Amino acid sequence: MTRTRTTRLRRPLLASTTAVAAMAVTAGLVAATSEPAKAATGPKLSLIAATSSVTLTSWKEDPGVFLDLGTYLTAEGTPLELKVTRKSYKDPVTVTQTVYEGGKTKAKTLPKGTVKDFSGLPGFAEITVTDNAGKKVLSRTEDFCPNNASGRVRPDAPATSKYPESCPTNPFTLGSVWGVEKGWAANTYAGSYADAVKLAAGTYTAKVGVAKKYRDLFGIADKPATVKVKVEERSYEDELGAAEPMSRSAKGGEHAGHGTAHQAPATHAGHGPGHAPTPAEAAAPVTSGAGPSYNAGHGPLKAAPPALPWALKKEQTASAMRVGDTRGQTDGSRKAPALKPLAKRPAGKPSVPDVPKPDLRSLPAYGIVISDGEKDIPGKDYLAFSANVWNAGPAQLVVDGFRSPGKDKMDAYQYFYDAKGKQVGYTPTGTMEWDPRPGHVHWHFTDFASYRLLKADKKEAVRSGKEAFCLANTDAIDYTVKNANWHPFNTDLATACGQENSISVREVLDVGSGDTYTQDLPGQSFDITSVPNGTYYIQVLANPEKRLKETSLDNNSALRKIVLGGKPGKRTVTVPAHELVNAN
Numbered sequence: 001m002t003r004t005r006t007t008r009l010r011r012p013l014l015a016s017t018t019a020v021a022a023m024a025v026t027a028g029l030v031a032a033t034s035e036p037a038k039a040a041t042g043p044k045l046s047l048i049a050a051t052s053s054v055t056l057t058s059w060k061e062d063p064g065v066f067l068d069l070g071t072y073l074t075a076e077g078t079p080l081e082l083k084v085t086r087k088s089y090k091d092p093v094t095v096t097q098t099v100y101e102g103g104k105t106k107a108k109t110l111p112k113g114t115v116k117d118f119s120g121l122p123g124f125a126e127i128t129v130t131d132n133a134g135k136k137v138l139s140r141t142e143d144f145c146p147n148n149a150s151g152r153v154r155p156d157a158p159a160t161s162k163y164p165e166s167c168p169t170n171p172f173t174l175g176s177v178w179g180v181e182k183g184w185a186a187n188t189y190a191g192s193y194a195d196a197v198k199l200a201a202g203t204y205t206a207k208v209g210v211a212k213k214y215r216d217l218f219g220i221a222d223k224p225a226t227v228k229v230k231v232e233e234r235s236y237e238d239e240l241g242a243a244e245p246m247s248r249s250a251k252g253g254e255h256a257g258h259g260t261a262h263q264a265p266a267t268h269a270g271h272g273p274g275h276a277p278t279p280a281e282a283a284a285p286v287t288s289g290a291g292p293s294y295n296a297g298h299g300p301l302k303a304a305p306p307a308l309p310w311a312l313k314k315e316q317t318a319s320a321m322r323v324g325d326t327r328g329q330t331d332g333s334r335k336a337p338a339l340k341p342l343a344k345r346p347a348g349k350p351s352v353p354d355v356p357k358p359d360l361r362s363l364p365a366y367g368i369v370i371s372d373g374e375k376d377i378p379g380k381d382y383l384a385f386s387a388n389v390w391n392a393g394p395a396q397l398v399v400d401g402f403r404s405p406g407k408d409k410m411d412a413y414q415y416f417y418d419a420k421g422k423q424v425g426y427t428p429t430g431t432m433e434w435d436p437r438p439g440h441v442h443w444h445f446t447d448f449a450s451y452r453l454l455k456a457d458k459k460e461a462v463r464s465g466k467e468a469f470c471l472a473n474t475d476a477i478d479y480t481v482k483n484a485n486w487h488p489f490n491t492d493l494a495t496a497c498g499q500e501n502s503i504s505v506r507e508v509l510d511v512g513s514g515d516t517y518t519q520d521l522p523g524q525s526f527d528i529t530s531v532p533n534g535t536y537y538i539q540v541l542a543n544p545e546k547r548l549k550e551t552s553l554d555n556n557s558a559l560r561k562i563v564l565g566g567k568p569g570k571r572t573v574t575v576p577a578h579e580l581v582n583a584n
Contacts, residue, residue, distance in 0.1 A: 041099045042108075043075040045218050047210055048185065049225035056199075060235045064196025067127060069227045071208045072185035073144070074153055080146060080180040080218070081163070083107070084118055085480055089172070089364075089579040093117055110217065118173045120145035125188045126209045129229065131202065138197055141211065142190040146178040150186040157183025164486045168476040170388065170516070171583035172363040175480035201233040341400040341506035346413055346426040352549050353425040355418050356395035356483075358509065359551035362449070362540040362558035363388040363477070364578050367518065370571050371525060381571040382525040383564075389449045389542040390477040390514025392555075393484065397509040397548065399445055399471070401432035403502070409433050410505065412445060414548055429547045432507075434500060435470075443498045443505045444470055449517075450544040453526045454537040454559070461536065462526040470497035473513035484512030533565050 050070040058065045073080075081098035095115045096107040116122055124144035130136050145167035152158075163179035180186045188208065209224035367386035391397055395417065401410030410432040416425040432443045448471065451464035473488035488510040498505035509515060526538075542556040550556075566572035575584035 041101055042097065042219065043078045043080045043180075043182070045080060045180075045220045046074045046076070047188070047208070047220065047223065047225055048072055048074055049208070049227050051227070053228035053230065055230045055232060058199065058201065058231055058233045060233060061237075063198060065199045065231055066194060066196050067129075067142075067206070068187075068189045068191075069127075069206050069208055069225075069229070071125070071188045071225050071227070072150075072153075073146070073180060073188055073210075074185040075180040075182055077182065079163075079182045079184075080178075082110075082146065082178040083175070083480055084115055084178065085175040085478075089581050092580065114217070118168050118170075118176045119143060119193065120167050120178070120190075121214065123211050124214055125190075126211055126224075127206060129197075129199070129204050129206045131204055137199070137204070140197070142188070142194055144186075144188050144190070146180050146186050148187045148189070148191070150180065150184050152183055153185045154183040157181065162486065164476060164479060166476075170363070170475045170477065170514075171366050171581050172388070172578075173475075173477055175478035175512075176476060177479045177486060199229075199231045201231050204229040204231065341402070341504040345402045345411075346400075346415075350427045351425040352427050353416055353418075355416050355424055356393070357416065357549055357551050358395050358397040358511070359392040359555070360389055360397070360509075360542040360548065361392050361555045362542045363390065363514065364558045364560040364581075365451075365538040365540055366560070366583055368538070368560070368562060368573055368575050368584050370566075370573050379529065379569060380527065381529050381568065383453065383528050383538075383562075383573060384518070384525040385451075385538055385560075386516055386518045387449070387451060387538075387540040388475055388477070388514040388516040389509075389540065390475070391509045391511050392478065392481050392551075393511035394482045394551070396485075396511060397471070399429060399507050399548075401443060401445070401498075401505040401507070403504065405503075410443065416549070427549060429549075430545070432505060436500070443502065443507075445507055447545045447547060448543070450541045451526075452539040452541065453528070453531070454539050456535045456537075458537065461531055462528065464524055464526060469515065469517060471507040471509045472497075472515050473508075473510050474516045475514045477512060477514040479512045481512055485510040486512075488513045528564060528571060529568065531564065533563075535561065535563050537561055 048071070050072060054068070054070055056065045056068070078100050079098075082095050083098065084093060084095045086093045092112075093115055094112070095110045097110055098105050099108045100106070114121070120143040122143050123141040125142045127138070127140050127142065128136060129138035147164050147167050150161060158181055161179070161181040161184055163181060164177060167178060168176055206227045206229050207224045208227065209222070210220050212222075214220060215222055365385040365387050367384075369384050371382045371384040372380065398415045398417075399412050400415065401412050403410045411428065412430050412432050413426045414429040415423055416427075418424045430446050432445050435444050448469045452460050453462040455461050476486075478484065479486055489508065497507060537559040540558045540560075543550065543553070544556075546553060560578060561576055563574040563576070564571060565574065573584075
């Protein structure tokens, strides 16, 4: 099977074409508001509409409209900053707000139940839609991720936002930071996590407000935004005209590790020939980890910048194969530049100095399903799953690979840095090998992690053949740990892991981030054809050969209990909840 790479989505400056109007509308709105003489205990939050009218598309072949209405939450005076954590998987998710008193920050604990997970504030936006006759045709609520696509509303606001670019959805996330920067606005549209609504072609009026509990909690005025909505019905066939339907391989590989929310951002409709949308592939089961992916095998179960416009999520064309921004594709999604290794091999005596080091930790497996391995091999049953190894810090994992001319492998070295970022030591740490398979085509660092299926007595039953990886920061696991990087560099494997003719490569796993890899092919997934029914554990083991130098080696293993059943060819898997995390 060929895996086709598609571009990893990045957060646009603003979520849609409505963003252009936001600058003009909000600039005048906030210009008349002077800064308070004294720092407030919390930010002044307001709900605004970037534009008074929007046009939405309903596709005949896939009926439904996504309510990207161009409404934003603005923060003035101070940022809106929330820290969302759980002590362990036995504990519920809690949230605190960072408030400011006398120029100093203070953590304000918000009521229990304010959040239920790490994906955002549940039921934040209240939306009603009426038709021309004033009849209510829709009433719904949507969750809000403060890290949604955002942009400045004042020219004197900070040039960049310090907050992360999305809210994590890995079921085993431990900590997250959400925020709307001072002088910025975040789109309230739930994006990839919202369901489409059925609205016939015509004109409507949408009213968007903030739920009372959040108005009371954050002091938001009860002033809903009103937007005129025009719904147009269009057809894929009309847009494509005489163009030949795309092949499956052109649209994206089948089992590539990322969720469907990571489909390639093709161009917006209406930007000329070749830029029309095509029907998206049927979504994979939400727990399978399967879907088109740029980073073959890598990726969170379901994660995408929540405020990406539906047009970017939905439209999947041949232009997805191109690199960088094209006409209608100005959201900034492109191949990440390669990380730069040192110009030459390290010289001098290897040493492991007494400085901060990374701390690799494994998360329990998830996205656990029975698979035929994509090969449809008669009589074969495979257990597929997703696994994540993350870095709890307090230092980056930095590994360089150097190649001797004509050699098939690179020698790998781990680097160490002092508190000022100066390199103060290095040590050999194995090798890197070139993986020429479609969907990979990059250098893998060997022995980064291993996977085993253990019997009920914890003895090994089956071992995965997957132990080599190109490291990427695919998931935000805990951005509340010391030295967490809220803007990791290599979230995309596009060029971060080198080319066939590379002479050196640098791979990095940032503090707070993890790398999810989906084991869904024979040799990676577990062959359970001859494995008896019963209770087993999937073990995810980081740094199995202990070659990497870490803060601790005591937290490298994670177990996930499963129960195998069924008959050959129709095996079943039951995945009990892992403490309070009930996600298979």
